[in-house]
Amino acid sequence: MERSGPIRVMVVDDHPMWRDAVARDLAEAGYDVVATAADGAQALRLTGAVRPDVVVLDLQLPDMSGVDVTRGLRVTCPAARVLVLSASGEQQDVLDAVKAGAVGYLLKSAARPEFLDAVRRTADGDAVFTPGLAALVLGEFRRLASAPAADGGDTPSLTERETEILRMVATGMSYKQIASRLVLSHRTVQNHVQNSLGKLHLHNRVELVRYAIEHGLAGPSEPAGAP
Amino acid sequence: MTVTATPQDGRRGSSEPLWRALAVFRFASVGYAALRLAVIDRAEYSRPEWAWAVIALMAAWTVGTTIAYARPERRTRVLLSIDLAVTAGLLLSTAALQFPQAPRHGVTPVTATWLAGPVLAWGIRYGRRAGAIAALIMCGCDVVLIRPAAVGVGLNGLVLLLLAGVIVGHVARLDAEVEEERQHVIEVEAASRERERLARDIHDSVLQVLALVQRRGAEAGGAAAELGRLAGQQEAALRALVGSGTGSTAAGGAPGAPGNVDLRTVMLSAQTDRVTVSVPAQAVLLPKAAADELASAMRAALDNVRRHCADGTRAWVLVEDEPGLVTVTIRDDGPGIADGRLAEAVAAGRLGVSHSIRGRLRDLGGSASISSVPGEGTEVELRLPRRADAPVARVTGTGLGCGRGTQRPDPGHGGR
Numbered sequence: 001m002e003r004s005g006p007i008r009v010m011v012v013d014d015h016p017m018w019r020d021a022v023a024r025d026l027a028e029a030g031y032d033v034v035a036t037a038a039d040g041a042q043a044l045r046l047t048g049a050v051r052p053d054v055v056v057l058d059l060q061l062p063d064m065s066g067v068d069v070t071r072g073l074r075v076t077c078p079a080a081r082v083l084v085l086s087a088s089g090e091q092q093d094v095l096d097a098v099k100a101g102a103v104g105y106l107l108k109s110a111a112r113p114e115f116l117d118a119v120r121r122t123a124d125g126d127a128v129f130t131p132g133l134a135a136l137v138l139g140e141f142r143r144l145a146s147a148p149a150a151d152g153g154d155t156p157s158l159t160e161r162e163t164e165i166l167r168m169v170a171t172g173m174s175y176k177q178i179a180s181r182l183v184l185s186h187r188t189v190q191n192h193v194q195n196s197l198g199k200l201h202l203h204n205r206v207e208l209v210r211y212a213i214e215h216g217l218a219g220p221s222e223p224a225g226a227p
Numbered sequence: 228m229t230v231t232a233t234p235q236d237g238r239r240g241s242s243e244p245l246w247r248a249l250a251v252f253r254f255a256s257v258g259y260a261a262l263r264l265a266v267i268d269r270a271e272y273s274r275p276e277w278a279w280a281v282i283a284l285m286a287a288w289t290v291g292t293t294i295a296y297a298r299p300e301r302r303t304r305v306l307l308s309i310d311l312a313v314t315a316g317l318l319l320s321t322a323a324l325q326f327p328q329a330p331r332h333g334v335t336p337v338t339a340t341w342l343a344g345p346v347l348a349w350g351i352r353y354g355r356r357a358g359a360i361a362a363l364i365m366c367g368c369d370v371v372l373i374r375p376a377a378v379g380v381g382l383n384g385l386v387l388l389l390l391a392g393v394i395v396g397h398v399a400r401l402d403a404e405v406e407e408e409r410q411h412v413i414e415v416e417a418a419s420r421e422r423e424r425l426a427r428d429i430h431d432s433v434l435q436v437l438a439l440v441q442r443r444g445a446e447a448g449g450a451a452a453e454l455g456r457l458a459g460q461q462e463a464a465l466r467a468l469v470g471s472g473t474g475s476t477a478a479g480g481a482p483g484a485p486g487n488v489d490l491r492t493v494m495l496s497a498q499t500d501r502v503t504v505s506v507p508a509q510a511v512l513l514p515k516a517a518a519d520e521l522a523s524a525m526r527a528a529l530d531n532v533r534r535h536c537a538d539g540t541r542a543w544v545l546v547e548d549e550p551g552l553v554t555v556t557i558r559d560d561g562p563g564i565a566d567g568r569l570a571e572a573v574a575a576g577r578l579g580v581s582h583s584i585r586g587r588l589r590d591l592g593g594s595a596s597i598s599s600v601p602g603e604g605t606e607v608e609l610r611l612p613r614r615a616d617a618p619v620a621r622v623t624g625t626g627l628g629c630g631r632g633t634q635r636p637d638p639g640h641g642g643r
Contacts, residue, residue: 010426015435023445056228061428087434087466091491108438109459109500131505131543135324138547139507146550171558172543177603 104128
């Protein structure tokens with residue numbers, strides 16, 4: 001993706017110390033921190049005006065769940081990519097946020113270079129697949145596979161190759177290591193990882209529509225439960 | 228006349244409706260007794276004017292007891308005994324008011340159904356047995372009154388009185404038990420809510436600061452790096468503690484799976500700044516013994532990494548849950564083991580850790596494999612097939628249907 005000027009980042013975290021530290025790190029590394037927000041409502045209000053490339057989002061916000069913020073961001077600023085930065089131990093929340101459209105997940109304890117790299121990759125449109133996220137996605141596909149087939153047969157599944165690669169990511173292997181182990185190109189590995197996330201997003205969109213229709217929340221034309 | 232339930236008297240609080248019902252019953256009974264005297268049994272009374280005096284006394288006593296019983300602290304043994312004695316006395320006064328042959332004609336005593344009042348009061352206040360004893364005393368007076376020859380006629384009434392005492396006592400006791408249980412549930416709920424709040428608070432404040440210290444320390448280097456590492460360890464430990472607080476209740480509360488624990492909680496406790504533990508979003512329920520053995524095998528593998536690899540070596544643990552199989556993979560980025568050396572070490576009996584890991588898994592009915600590529604670390608894979616009874620436990624963890632992804636996370640599996 002072509003971009004003029006520095007990557008525009010918004011930081012959403014209710015913890016002032018964290019917010020400032022993260023913002024400072026980003027600014028020092030040459031990113032443009034266009035806004036910071038302490039809660040979900042503020043974040044959603046600001047995104048429309050500041051149009052960030054990347055939203056660094058803490059899942060634990062005082063007013064809204066991380067999932068709702070992610071969903072809201074898809075509406076207020078579809079171009080912004082959401083990178084979830086979580087304190088950990090929030091597997092279900094992280095998975096839900098990823099299914100709602102977040103494209104990356106990083107632990108808050110991640111080192112600064114790792115974090116800065118993740119923001120850059122998110123801006124470039126790459127999924128930031130930490131081992132934790134790979135395990136969540138693997139688990140979610142297994143849950144879908146073993147759930148009763150009430151889904152009408154369109155349950156997404158991973159190919160053997162995708163499963164193999166996700167398992168390697170989940171045990172800490174880098175794309176480079178995986179590429180050399182499987183004799184694939186780096187790009188192919190990346191595509192496989194990206195595809196697995198894409199299937200989940202797609203499936204979640206279908207689920208959302210079905211859920212909304214079943215519960216009379218919206219007509220088919222208005223799927224993604226706007227906040 | 229209002230009867231106020233006092234909230235501070237939790238145990239008795241629930242019997243207030245019964246006391247109110249008793250007051251209504253007594254007033255209605257006085258009315259019924261007056262009606263019988265005025266219309267039905269009029270001819271059977273030798274001294275109707277005195278009978279009216281007794282009715283007046285009954286009415287007065289009814290008002291008095293209703294006021295007295297309105298306050299829980301006044302429902303004492305003494306008052307209830309006096310109530311019983313007064314009622315029995317008024318019942319016995321019938322002998323002086325009616326013609327001697329009246330009982331044989333099926334005429335009720337002047338008190339009619341009013342005599343049940345203190346019996347019900349005893350039942351409500353002190354339970355089944357007290358109700359029965361009060362009923363027996365009242366029955367005794369009645370039998371004395373109507374004389375043996377006529378017992379057959381009044382027998383139904385006596386049995387009904389006894390039944391009323393017992394049943395009302397039983398209901399009152401049940402009520403108290405339900406109330407007690409309700410109180411208990413409320414307390415447990417409050418306690419768990421408080422624990423969740425604490426966990427949330429710690430999560431929102433302490434953990435964040437520790438993570439920040441860890442991050443900043445690592446960047447500063449030197450002594451600060453050591454501080455950062457310590458903060459990281461404490462963050463991991465505290466997080467595991469907070470997580471297990473809610474996690475264990477979730478596992479304990481899983482229906483149909485007593486004794487099962489969430490393998491994720493057990494495994495996540497191994498997370499440090501060097502070890503990354505990755506788990507699925509859903510609880511991985513296993514019998515406690517199996518989960519503990521898997522954890523021991525994992526720790527043995529991690530110990531091995533610490534012992535044989537350089538200081539900065541990182542390790543990853545992956546927990547996977549498939550319908551028939553639970554897999555735990557431990558991988559490190561150490562130097563690895565050369566092809567022949569692993570087999571050699573096993574043959575020489577030197578690879579103790581491999582033995583202990585394989586042995587543990589074999590005992591559980593699973594298997595362990597160790598593979599290594601020189602320069603690319605070592606991978607230990609623990610595979611534990613689920614037994615036939617296990618899928619039930621799994622369904623409770625995952626079978627929430629297709630709409631799940633769009634709902635709030637189930638608190639049982641949120642693992643905060």
